[in-house]
Amino acid sequence: MKRLLLAMAIIFAVACSAPKSEVAAEVAIIPQPLSLVQHDKSFTITPATALVCDAAELAPIVAYTKEYLALQSAESAPESNYIALSLDNSLAEEEYHLSVSAESVKIVAGGYGGAFNGVQTLFQLLPSDVYTKQMQLPATVQGCEVQDRPKFAYRGFMLDVARTFMEKENVLRYIDYIAYHKINKLHWHLVDNQGWRVEIKSHPDLAKVGGFRGGDSPLRAALGKWNEKYGGYYTQEEIKEIVAYAAVRNIEVIPEIDLPGHSEALLRIYPQMLCNYTNDKLDVNGNYDGRGVVCATKESNYRLLEEILAEVCALFPSEHFHIGGDEVNMSQWKKCPDCSAWLRKRGYTDGHKLEDMFVGRIQAILAKYGKVPSVWNEAAFGGGLSKKALVHGWKSAKVCKEVMMKGYRTIFMPQEFFYFDMRQSDHETGPVWGGAFDLRKTYSFDFV
Ligand SMILES: [Zn+2]
Numbered sequence: 001m002k003r004l005l006l007a008m009a010i011i012f013a014v015a016c017s018a019p020k021s022e023v024a025a026e027v028a029i030i031p032q033p034l035s036l037v038q039h040d041k042s043f044t045i046t047p048a049t050a051l052v053c054d055a056a057e058l059a060p061i062v063a064y065t066k067e068y069l070a071l072q073s074a075e076s077a078p079e080s081n082y083i084a085l086s087l088d089n090s091l092a093e094e095e096y097h098l099s100v101s102a103e104s105v106k107i108v109a110g111g112y113g114g115a116f117n118g119v120q121t122l123f124q125l126l127p128s129d130v131y132t133k134q135m136q137l138p139a140t141v142q143g144c145e146v147q148d149r150p151k152f153a154y155r156g157f158m159l160d161v162a163r164t165f166m167e168k169e170n171v172l173r174y175i176d177y178i179a180y181h182k183i184n185k186l187h188w189h190l191v192d193n194q195g196w197r198v199e200i201k202s203h204p205d206l207a208k209v210g211g212f213r214g215g216d217s218p219l220r221a222a223l224g225k226w227n228e229k230y231g232g233y234y235t236q237e238e239i240k241e242i243v244a245y246a247a248v249r250n251i252e253v254i255p256e257i258d259l260p261g262h263s264e265a266l267l268r269i270y271p272q273m274l275c276n277y278t279n280d281k282l283d284v285n286g287n288y289d290g291r292g293v294v295c296a297t298k299e300s301n302y303r304l305l306e307e308i309l310a311e312v313c314a315l316f317p318s319e320h321f322h323i324g325g326d327e328v329n330m331s332q333w334k335k336c337p338d339c340s341a342w343l344r345k346r347g348y349t350d351g352h353k354l355e356d357m358f359v360g361r362i363q364a365i366l367a368k369y370g371k372v373p374s375v376w377n378e379a380a381f382g383g384g385l386s387k388k389a390l391v392h393g394w395k396s397a398k399v400c401k402e403v404m405m406k407g408y409r410t411i412f413m414p415q416e417f418f419y420f421d422m423r424q425s426d427h428e429t430g431p432v433w434g435g436a437f438d439l440r441k442t443y444s445f446d447f448v
Helices: 056-068 112-124 126-131 168-180 236-248 264-269 301-317 330-335 337-345 352-368 397-405 439-444
Strands: 006-009 035-038 044-046 050-053 073-075 080-089 098-099 102-109 139-141 146-147 156-160 185-189 251-261 322-323 372-376 388-391 409-412
Touching: 035 126, 050 056, 050 251, 056 080, 056 236, 080 112, 098 112, 102 112, 102 251, 112 126, 112 168, 156 168, 168 185, 168 236, 236 251, 251 301, 301 322, 301 352, 322 352, 330 337, 337 352, 352 372, 388 397, 397 409
Parallel strands: 050 073, 050 080, 080 102, 156 185, 185 251, 251 322, 322 372, 372 388, 388 409
Antiparallel strands: 006 156, 035 146, 044 139, 098 102, 098 146
């Protein structure tokens, strides 16, 4: 079973030291920019330094920059002592040029993302106390010319708040950290067997009851929280706030509602969505029906799922919507008279064919709300998944490659390189099912 707390897919070339320079301190920018030329004309930020920007669409970045650097706004560039943000539509959206001279720092970008990335590079050229938002002035920006654009359009971070709930403020801090590294997608794993974390107004018990496990909850205790009722959820207002906070930071939030497996939280609230047989194998305490797979052949399930998914779709502007598809326990479908009959009638023995049908039905629902499905790699095993879907490969680097070779746009996030809840050495405690590895191994991954 995959118990991921955090996984990261850094879809670009990662940190390398910049070339040594005779004239100045070494500049190290993460991720390594396309080109970096250092020179000895450094810029000094003082309390009088002006921030100039003539592009209205960059207003949120101007406000963001001023949160970190207490600069004066100016309508137009003074003769010297200013930082300027501007757009040049001959550059790609996330491309930027940053020029430091004794008089100014100029960031010229193709679009919002490029300007944001340029500001992050500027922060990295400053003393690290810039991140405290209370940097000591005057502060020196090392003289250099940077030309940069990302190698990959999708640079993602996946956050699992289903197994471990994280308060809104902590989610916002994670967004800050990934923004500093120019990561532009947050894949937000909002539900799993251990909790339902998003308020659904038409079905309030999903979060109010299903957001908690242990104690008097219908969800069993799990993952170290054995003697307490544990959990939490996000209201729709909180989710909107998080999505907007991320958007300022050039981060698109992609929600995940994990279906049809990993669905214990949903199924403890709505047991009528289970397959049509009596489970004689209850939890060791005799209290919990441990089945976690939604019946694929009950029409009423698709109506209920549409009501739920429609509300979630409305909260996230992203066109991507992750619907899970991993680790479906096919034995539950095979024991179900209706699901097994569906397979038998079509001459199938592989449950993945039924998963293809289920995913196709959910894809059609999402299409009504303008969304394209993302799925975990198992959902690409049945052969019927639409090529429009984005596939997230978690199982292994080998599986990621196989999925990509089938023609799917594939997000590489193999557990054995990117699951950061794994222990980093044999001397630590923590999960090891994805392997024990440290950042050297993560950095060694060659996406190309
Ligand atoms: Zn069934």
